[in-house]
Amino acid sequence: MPMQPWFREAKLGVFLHYGVYAVDGVPESWAFYHGDVPHERYMSQLGRFTASAYDPGEWAAVFARAGARYAVLTARHHDGVALWDTGQGDLSVVARSPAGRDLVAPYTEALRERGLKVGLYYSHSDWNHPDYATAVHPQPHDEEMRTNPYASARPGQEDPEAWARFLAYRDAQVGELVTRFRPDLLWFDGEWERSEEQWGLSALAELILAGNPDTVLNARMLSHGDYATPEQGVPVVAPEGPWELCLTVNDSWGFQHHDHRHKSVRQLVRHLAETIGMGGNLLLAVGPREDGTIPAEQAARLEGLGEWVAKHAAAVYGTVAGLPAGHHYGPSTLSADRRTLYLMCFDAPRETVSLRGLRTPVKRVRVMGSGTALEHRVVGGLGGVPGVLWIDAPQAEDVDAYATVLAVELDGEPELYRGTGRD
Structure with a gap:
């Protein structure tokens, strides 16, 4: 499929890592994967996740003032906690948190009301699914991935039937996202833990594009991706083809109470200018609190960036x-x-x-x-x-x-x- 023209023309998007990890302000999913937080403590955040002030209409208003043309929300991170009412088990904020409702549907509606393209993040990996750690990458890129019990089966304990069940679960969840929300962009992650063949990405891409042939896919769909996704630093040499720099406003993807190292508006303008000057998009990440509000320091930086973009729109959009x-x-x-x-x-x-x-x-x-x-x-x-x-x-x-x-x-x-x- 040819690349959708809107993506190349958009130039600026907002990345939202929103999930139960915001309750205690710990690194999303990685906190228990690395053992920094006990798994039980990490998962206890589900019982304290309220989304009590969640107002995606206000999110969309801030994004529009920032000059963003699209946004990407973590519908499900590596911890497996879904933000929508999935039919694949009960590990969702709908079934197991005080929030008690679908958070993806109102997000998609709010963005479309503002004319913004809808992106949803979904991790291939799921470190909580009982069938996930039943396979091993044929060429794991580091020792931790091979030995971490959340990521891989122990030597000799691979279970092809269990892995097939996991892929069926993954396909069903992605199918829900495509049919219910019809995202303009699906932003995959976690691809490093298995090979393309193990993931069954050809079949997954076929499933997605059968549901919506205009869906843009990022490079973490490997050979089926439409664009590259460097993180946290403007590349010295631009990737070939379409690309997007993923950059946090402070040092964290999700909300972390202690992280006050916010980039200045001037720095964000520089990042945007350097990125679009090399032909890429900037996907700027903010981390909402567990109640759903975007921290004032981050919203102010988005709006400050938006003032510069509005003044120089002809130099930004469609260039x-x-x-x-x-x-x-x-x-x-x-x-x-x-x-x-x-x-x-x-x-x-x-x-x-x-x-x-x-x-x-x-x-x-x-x-x-x-x-x-x-x-x-x-x-x-x-x-x-x-x-x-x-x-x-x-x-x-x-x-x-x-x-x-x-x-x-x-x-x-x-x-x-x-x-x-x-x-």
Whole structure:
């Protein structure tokens, strides 16, 4: 299936790790997997998970103000606790928590009312399912995965029938998500614990696409994925094809009481600019409290980012990757018609902004937000080596607090010189 155009054009999404782990503020699922929290204590959070202030309409309003075009909610993490009324056992917040209701349906409805695309996260692995630790990856990538009792069978204790039952359970749950909620995107995880053949991903992809052929799948569907998902750091070299950087607002995916290391709005603007400048999307993660409220510090950062995005929307949405490194000291994007370059300047420009190796004549340069026109000129150049385009720096009143964007209107598509200069 060809990639859905909305994904490449969206540029910004919000990632929500919401589940019982927010009660005690422990790492989602990993807390008991690594033995940091006893399993019994971890699962006791189910009895204290209320979602008492859960208002997905308010979530969607915040996401829209942030400039996000989609969101992804953890419908079921590695701990196996479903946020919807699954027919596959009773390990859900509907059946076993004071929340007592489906949390996925109102989320999908709220996003669609705002015109946002609906993403649902689902982990292939389930460290609570009795049939899960009945197989072993043929080439486990680390010793812990091979020996952890939640992840793998003990040597000689593999049980193919039990594993088949687990896959039937997994397929049934994914089928519920597809038929009930028709997500625009399914964000899988946990794929590292089995091989593609063991997971039966061909059959799973067929099941999903039969229910909704327009579903976007991430790379954790392995060869059936549509786009790459690097985490927690802008790649130095962009992945091939569509991709999305998954980045936390603080240091944690889910809510953790002690984590106050929130990135500033300026840092988030930089992450977004660098990501879209390389042709990717930013999926920015926040962790709601167990009652369903997004911490004020995180909501404020989403909205601060949204103010910058709204001011520079043409440089964000529907653009493609800009100039390769070396032409401009900062990221850039290129309009869909390939006639406008958007140069992003994180620091206040002094005297001039330079653009090197551009052969295409420039018609006009203006400051986004204010529309102020800037004088510009080409200096130097010899033979086939173009001169440097020097753009006068904007005045202080035109400089953005987070990143100033200059729209460079071209007389044709950009033609770049990539050589080493005349000998």
